[in-house]
Amino acid sequence: MCGIVGYVGPQDAAPILLEGLGRLEYRGYDSAGLALSAKGGLKVRKVSGRVADLAADLPARFKGAPGIGHTRWATHGEPSETNAHPQLDTAGRIAVVHNGIIENADELRAKLTADGVEFASQTDTEVVAHLVAAAFAAGAGDLEQAVRQALRQVVGAYGLAVLDAEHPDRIVVARNGSPVLLGVGEKEMFVASDVAALIGYTRQVVYLDDGELATITAGGYRTYTLDDRSTAKSPSTIDWDVVGAEIGDHAHYLIKEIQEQPRTIERALKGRIDERFATAHLGGLNLTVREAREIRRVKILGCGTACYAGELGAQLIEDLARVPATAEAASEFRYRNPVVEPDTLYVAVSQSGETIDTLAAVQELQRKGGRVIGIVNVVGSTIARQVDGGIYLHAGPEMSVAATKSFTSTVAAFALLALHLGRIRDLSPEQGRRIIAGLLALPGQVAQILEQEDAIAEVARGIATSNSMLFVGRRRGWPVAREGAQKLKEISYVHAEAYPSAELKHGPLALVSPEMPTVAIVPDDDLLDKNTSTLSEIKARKGPVIAIAHRELPDLADRTLVIPRSEPELDPILLSIPLQILAYHAAVALGRDVDKPRNLAKSVTVE
Ligand code: HGA
Numbered sequence: 200m201c202g203i204v205g206y207v208g209p210q211d212a213a214p215i216l217l218e219g220l221g222r223l224e225y226r227g228y229d230s231a232g233l234a235l236s237a238k239g240g241l242k243v244r245k246v247s248g249r250v251a252d253l254a255a256d257l258p259a260r261f262k263g264a265p266g267i268g269h270t271r272w273a274t275h276g277e278p279s280e281t282n283a284h285p286q287l288d289t290a291g292r293i294a295v296v297h298n299g300i301i302e303n304a305d306e307l308r309a310k311l312t313a314d315g316v317e318f319a320s321q322t323d324t325e326v327v328a329h330l331v332a333a334a335f336a337a338g339a340g341d342l343e344q345a346v347r348q349a350l351r352q353v354v355g356a357y358g359l360a361v362l363d364a365e366h367p368d369r370i371v372v373a374r375n376g377s378p379v380l381l382g383v384g385e386k387e388m389f390v391a392s393d394v395a396a397l398i399g400y401t402r403q404v405v406y407l408d409d410g411e412l413a414t415i416t417a418g419g420y421r422t423y424t425l426d427d428r429s430t431a432k433s434p435s436t437i438d439w440d441v442v443g444a445e446i447g448d449h450a451h452y453l454i455k456e457i458q459e460q461p462r463t464i465e466r467a468l469k470g471r472i473d474e475r476f477a478t479a480h481l482g483g484l485n486l487t488v489r490e491a492r493e494i495r496r497v498k499i500l501g502c503g504t505a506c507y508a509g510e511l512g513a514q515l516i517e518d519l520a521r522v523p524a525t526a527e528a529a530s531e532f533r534y535r536n537p538v539v540e541p542d543t544l545y546v547a548v549s550q551s552g553e554t555i556d557t558l559a560a561v562q563e564l565q566r567k568g569g570r571v572i573g574i575v576n577v578v579g580s581t582i583a584r585q586v587d588g589g590i591y592l593h594a595g596p597e598m599s600v601a602a603t604k605s606f607t608s609t610v611a612a613f614a615l616l617a618l619h620l621g622r623i624r625d626l627s628p629e630q631g632r633r634i635i636a637g638l639l640a641l642p643g644q645v646a647q648i649l650e651q652e653d654a655i656a657e658v659a660r661g662i663a664t665s666n667s668m669l670f671v672g673r674r675r676g677w678p679v680a681r682e683g684a685q686k687l688k689e690i691s692y693v694h695a696e697a698y699p700s701a702e703l704k705h706g707p708l709a710l711v712s713p714e715m716p717t718v719a720i721v722p723d724d725d726l727l728d729k730n731t732s733t734l735s736e737i738k739a740r741k742g743p744v745i746a747i748a749h750r751e752l753p754d755l756a757d758r759t760l761v762i763p764r765s766e767p768e769l770d771p772i773l774l775s776i777p778l779q780i781l782a783y784h785a786a787v788a789l790g791r792d793v794d795k796p797r798n799l800a801k802s803v804t805v806e
Pocket of ligand 1 (some may be wrong): 282
């Protein structure tokens with residue numbers, strides 16, 4: 200959600216800011232804006248709409264540096280040009296871009312209004328611009344001091360960047376609960392809320408921590424705290440595959456990312472399989488074998504798709520390691536004063552590593568002494584740095600809002616974790632080898648499913664006209680069904696509900712009719728008979744059925760999408776691929792904005 204980009208250096212800032220904002224578009228936003236330092240003061244341009252609209256709206260002479268830019272996802276005040284960032288003080292001297300929420304904004308607004316300040320917008324962000332101006336009016340000697348004084352009055356979450364017309368050589372940035380990082384170039388410096396904005400400019404980055412500020416000038420950076428204690432930080436190198444973020448010849452990032460899965464699953468497994476001992480090697484866990492053996496329970500936390508991947512992870516851990524495991528929405532867990540046990544391993548799952556609810560759950564766990572590992576895609580992200588150890592997905596940048604490759608890579612990472620925990624307990628070498636062979640076969644099997652895209656697209660066009668759909672599955676098929684329904688509704692806006700198959704007759708069967716199609720997950724496993732009875736119940740009520748199965752089910756399903764067979768524990772990875780393609784083509788058929796579905800954002804960094 201929201202994006203911040205900043206630039207200080209010899210080049211014109213606007214093209215760099217626009218390119219950076221373009222790379223952050225995938226996060227979801229409703230308006231965009233820029234502010235530049237130029238002779239005669241700040242130049243500001245904002246639009247309610249896309250970055251392309253902002254670019255088209257810039258006058259030819261919109262030149263200068265340093266500059267800051269923003270894509271906003273409104274929390275305080277409607278999406279509009281006035282509420283877009285940068286927000287300015289009354290004199291137009293100070294410009295602020297901000298991600299997050301200022302919790303005491305109303306109180307600060309009342310105080311500033313009583314002092315005669317007139318507000319131009321409804322945003323919480325505007326108070327920061329006025330507070331910085333007020334700090335100067337009260338005698339602050341430089342921008343750093345003014346920003347520190349302003350932020351000492353602020354309660355809430357922020358990643359922000361401040362430009363001052365009177366200090367045209369610098370940008371001051373600050374972080375508290377919303378990510379900000381610095382990009383270090385040759386005689387130039389960058390600021391961003393997400394490394395994706397810096398692709399093509401620099402790979403040297405400095406991550407700010409909560410409570411930290413930085414001043415960047417063309418010559419370098421200085422980091423410090425709110426009480427001006429210096430915090431020496433050296434840059435780290437991003438090892439991102441730049442090509443991973445480019446759309447290439449694909450119509451959408453989503454289909455590109457679906458098609459990348461043979462390679463992304465391979466990367467999740469790479470260097471982590473230990474054939475000799477039929478186990479997984481996960482160096483980043485930071486758990487000794489003895490500590491791993493003492494784990495009595497596993498609790499997995501994530502939001503949305505990450506939570507569904509966690510439900511599959513819990514089943515893998517119970518199946519292979521026989522350790523009780525459950526998954527829960529991090530957004531619920533964090534608010535129920537959770538009981539934290541010393542012999543439980545907590546696993547936080549987040550593609551972006553910035554999901555605020557998951558981060559808050561991690562912090563609550565650590566405060567109570569819990570041991571937390573992360574399964575995260577974005578290297579160096581906040582959750583990745585906060586946890587005690589973890590597994591990186593190495594899936595490359597996921598630009599589409601709807602998660603696909605990060606989902607399958609997360610389940611593959613859980614399979615490795617389950618194998619590791621299993622093999623230090625009672626999982627036999629033979630069983631370990633069976634799982635390894637299954638894992639290594641996955642990339643080729645995913646590629647086989649991708650070859651069926653045209654057939655799946657045809658089914659998708661058939662369901663796109665439905666008002667509502669059911670997704671059903673049993674045991675491992677149940678989280679697959681949940682994820683399938685989630686994918687369909689988030690990108691095509693077709694209403695879909697997922698149920699465990701056996702729950703149908705406890706209520707939702709009343710909905711089944713010729714107008715209500717059901718997608719059924721029917722792997723050829725020990726529950727096949729149970730699943731086929733469910734299909735019979737639906738057929739008896741004339742409900743159309745699309746089955747995802749290992750063989751044709753002619754009398755039970757109107758269409759069967761037949762996929763290759765994996766090991767039963769790993770089947771969910773393959774079963775979920777046709778559901779991704781189905782959702783994608785339904786969304787395309789309906790003319791949806793596939794990569795940026797309405798109301799949603801990629802990394803959910805506000806509550
Ligand atoms: N609260 C600010 C910024 C919103 C934000 O960070 N969204 O992700 C506003 O509403 O302008």
